[in-house]
Amino acid sequence: MRTPAQNAELALLLEVAGTPKPGNVDRHRDLEGLRFEHFLAGTVGARDGLELAENGSAVGPAFERAIEGMAEQGGGNTQFGALLLLVPLVRAARNDLSQPIVEAVCEETTVADAAGFYRAFDHVDVFVGEPPTEMEPLDVRRGSDAIPALEDRSLTLFDVMDHSVPGDDVAREWLTGFERSFTAAERLADADGPLTDRAASVFLSLLADRPDTLVANRRGEAIAKEVTERAGELVERNALETDRDAVEAFADELVERGVNPGTTADLTAAGLFIALEREAISV
Amino acid sequence: MRTPAQNAELALLLEVAGTPKPGNVDRHRDLEGLRFEHFLAGTVGARDGLELAENGSAVGPAFERAIEGMAEQGGGNTQFGALLLLVPLVRAARNDLSQPIVEAVCEETTVADAAGFYRAFDHVDVFVGEPPTEMEPLDVRRGSDAIPALEDRSLTLFDVMDHSVPGDDVAREWLTGFERSFTAAERLADADGPLTDRAASVFLSLLADRPDTLVANRRGEAIAKEVTERAGELVERNALETDRDAVEAFADELVERGVNPGTTADLTAAGLFIALEREAISV
Numbered sequence: 001m002r003t004p005a006q007n008a009e010l011a012l013l014l015e016v017a018g019t020p021k022p023g024n025v026d027r028h029r030d031l032e033g034l035r036f037e038h039f040l041a042g043t044v045g046a047r048d049g050l051e052l053a054e055n056g057s058a059v060g061p062a063f064e065r066a067i068e069g070m071a072e073q074g075g076g077n078t079q080f081g082a083l084l085l086l087v088p089l090v091r092a093a094r095n096d097l098s099q100p101i102v103e104a105v106c107e108e109t110t111v112a113d114a115a116g117f118y119r120a121f122d123h124v125d126v127f128v129g130e131p132p133t134e135m136e137p138l139d140v141r142r143g144s145d146a147i148p149a150l151e152d153r154s155l156t157l158f159d160v161m162d163h164s165v166p167g168d169d170v171a172r173e174w175l176t177g178f179e180r181s182f183t184a185a186e187r188l189a190d191a192d193g194p195l196t197d198r199a200a201s202v203f204l205s206l207l208a209d210r211p212d213t214l215v216a217n218r219r220g221e222a223i224a225k226e227v228t229e230r231a232g233e234l235v236e237r238n239a240l241e242t243d244r245d246a247v248e249a250f251a252d253e254l255v256e257r258g259v260n261p262g263t264t265a266d267l268t269a270a271g272l273f274i275a276l277e278r279e280a281i282s283v
Numbered sequence: 284m285r286t287p288a289q290n291a292e293l294a295l296l297l298e299v300a301g302t303p304k305p306g307n308v309d310r311h312r313d314l315e316g317l318r319f320e321h322f323l324a325g326t327v328g329a330r331d332g333l334e335l336a337e338n339g340s341a342v343g344p345a346f347e348r349a350i351e352g353m354a355e356q357g358g359g360n361t362q363f364g365a366l367l368l369l370v371p372l373v374r375a376a377r378n379d380l381s382q383p384i385v386e387a388v389c390e391e392t393t394v395a396d397a398a399g400f401y402r403a404f405d406h407v408d409v410f411v412g413e414p415p416t417e418m419e420p421l422d423v424r425r426g427s428d429a430i431p432a433l434e435d436r437s438l439t440l441f442d443v444m445d446h447s448v449p450g451d452d453v454a455r456e457w458l459t460g461f462e463r464s465f466t467a468a469e470r471l472a473d474a475d476g477p478l479t480d481r482a483a484s485v486f487l488s489l490l491a492d493r494p495d496t497l498v499a500n501r502r503g504e505a506i507a508k509e510v511t512e513r514a515g516e517l518v519e520r521n522a523l524e525t526d527r528d529a530v531e532a533f534a535d536e537l538v539e540r541g542v543n544p545g546t547t548a549d550l551t552a553a554g555l556f557i558a559l560e561r562e563a564i565s566v
Contacts, residue, residue: 013323041566224296283324283356
């Protein structure tokens, strides 16, 4: 039987292999400078950090280690957001992978966990928007330089996530007991066919539910809304079954426009992990 | 820096992601009942066995553990041959990943290692041809039931590999100091472009060099020879650069005919590992 860390690795691999996953690297698409192989190497590199979480390490240090390993490839940030979801989920799976348990894991994080999170930014460039002026000393782009400010204000990692909502739907999972991740897991279990097809279908449904926050931060809310509406139309008419070419064309168009719904991919990976770990899906 | 076990995992992933890889599962092709996701799960499952080898465990037990984990997915045998090459290579990498060292690792295997190899067949169905009558008690398909016969004859794992040549080009690597695996690594380093493209190109060149022994055992030597000659024509006219459609068509044709050059894929994975481990290629 696979361990939680192994299921997390497999979830990352199945997520990137799902196709068509409009706008993102998938089994059939590479982006300029960010290719399928970078995600494979990122997954292998994240392993030690995932094992730390499985073995009971605190969330912050396990996350930092996962990011340090993930970043040892030439594509840059491949799975930062996905790992920010997977590390607490793996930690929860030691006990029981339920919403209340993962909620408790997040709420019990400390200032030291927040420091680990900030140190993770020293290893890789992650796209984030400008913080409000009063939060400038805590800008994550400062990496470990922001740790004294963090300590001054006694902010835990949960507090940091709390400050990131709204505007970051990965952080939102931390505040809502991983609501959308668990929904994704249910949808994966209810879907039919190979897991890579299910991953693509659940990705599209998540994209239709809410505008992707990475797209909103990078390209503006209007584009994020447009993408969600178009995903909604495709889901509405069950296009993956009835008109796959339309989904493939949408996927190609977003890649060409450089519109990458990365947050939705992170949620898909989290859903895959939950469904694998609960044996609601199998390979 | 990735450990040898991590590089072995990455080699397995890059191998299956290489495309077009005529006749095999690749980034763009699934076979009936054997899909891309089975190779992803097989890779994740093989991890513990690869770590045993990295930590100095004997080859036989590490191999058995790798196969046991690999087999925990519904596709059946995904990477048996590749792991039979990777486990001694990972073991050698503890010291120095050179031909003489891996040769020594193989020559120093014991009867207990051979028993581990036979036990691996208890975990998964592997296609092998009929053995000659005098070898019937040692038919690998007997799995652990053959261990007493093995012990009676004091056969080491190296001896077992020696008895498997000719007719098995994975075993042949054990006898030749992994000659073709090291050649593959050099070709990977000399090639250009993303590693998944290089993997496809080196796969085709290896297929052109010698008939694939899995194809020969399953489908007969005439078909194995035909496939190698056609691969040779494609390599000769540099078709991956000048006429990619011809290689894609050849790949589709072999998949349709159920002709799967699995031994050549195993050698490609071994070459990827060597090249990664020696930092002759990078992701």
